[in-house]
Amino acid sequence: MKLVVAITGASGAKLGLKFIQYLPKEVEAFVVISKSAIKALKLEENIDIKKELKQRENTHIFKETQIEAPIASGSFKTDKMIIIPCSQNTLAKCAVGISDNLITRAFTVMHKEKREVVIACREMPLSTIALENMLKLSKVGVIIAPPVIGYYSKQQTLEQMENFLIGKWYDLLKIDHDLYERWK
Numbered sequence: 404m405k406l407v408v409a410i411t412g413a414s415g416a417k418l419g420l421k422f423i424q425y426l427p428k429e430v431e432a433f434v435v436i437s438k439s440a441i442k443a444l445k446l447e448e449n450i451d452i453k454k455e456l457k458q459r460e461n462t463h464i465f466k467e468t469q470i471e472a473p474i475a476s477g478s479f480k481t482d483k484m485i486i487i488p489c490s491q492n493t494l495a496k497c498a499v500g501i502s503d504n505l506i507t508r509a510f511t512v513m514h515k516e517k518r519e520v521v522i523a524c525r526e527m528p529l530s531t532i533a534l535e536n537m538l539k540l541s542k543v544g545v546i547i548a549p550p551v552i553g554y555y556s557k558q559q560t561l562e563q564m565e566n567f568l569i570g571k572w573y574d575l576l577k578i579d580h581d582l583y584e585r586w587k
């Protein structure tokens with residue numbers, strides 16, 4: 404599977420990093436990291452994301468300014484995309500069709516080519532504008548899947564909670580995993 408993963412500057416950008424690190428080897432990841440995501444990761448986690456991702460094979464990393472990247476064109480075959488986490492800024496741009504960087508352009512491409520997109524938007528509380536943007540995108544087939552934890556798989560630690568969320572996103576993208584205990 405060729406998977407586009409965009410990480411934007413919302414809180415919990417670390418989830419995007421872990422999502423990529425846990426991907427099965429055979430998933431080819433095309434990763435775009437926004438400038439704000441780099442900043443948020445540094446401030447929240449003191450993480451240099453590019454350094455962390457260098458260790459994963461089958462991974463191509465792009466800056467948001469690299470508008471010439473293959474994923475900016477519909478003629479380049481990819482299967483699915485996830486924006487994780489998705490800031491309200493990027494959510495709003497996706498909802499109105501703005502394609503001003505590689506993340507929003509890649510979304511526009513996926514959407515026009517009728518390929519699957521999952522958006523993990525993060526904000527608390529959610530404004531009416533954010534809810535309207537999510538509804539609009541949901542109505543055109545985008546899967547809106549914010550990082551909302553469930554307690555049924557009995558997580559005890561922050562790591563287990565994060566694994567639960569990543570497992571739920573993998574479920575949506577049909578990626579096999581064993582990251583959380585399913586309800587029986």
Ligand SMILES: Cc1cc2nc3c(=O)[nH]c(=O)nc-3n(C[C@H](O)[C@H](O)[C@H](O)COP(=O)(O)O)c2cc1C
Binds near residue numbers: 442525
């Ligand atoms: C540490 C930190 C946490 C942030 N958390 C959020 C958030 O949870 N949701 C959000 O919409 N914006 C959040 N922001 C603000 C965004 O980074 C900002 O709106 C930025 O313009 C988003 O740009 P991008 O969509 O290109 O990544 C946060 C910023 C920082 C520095």
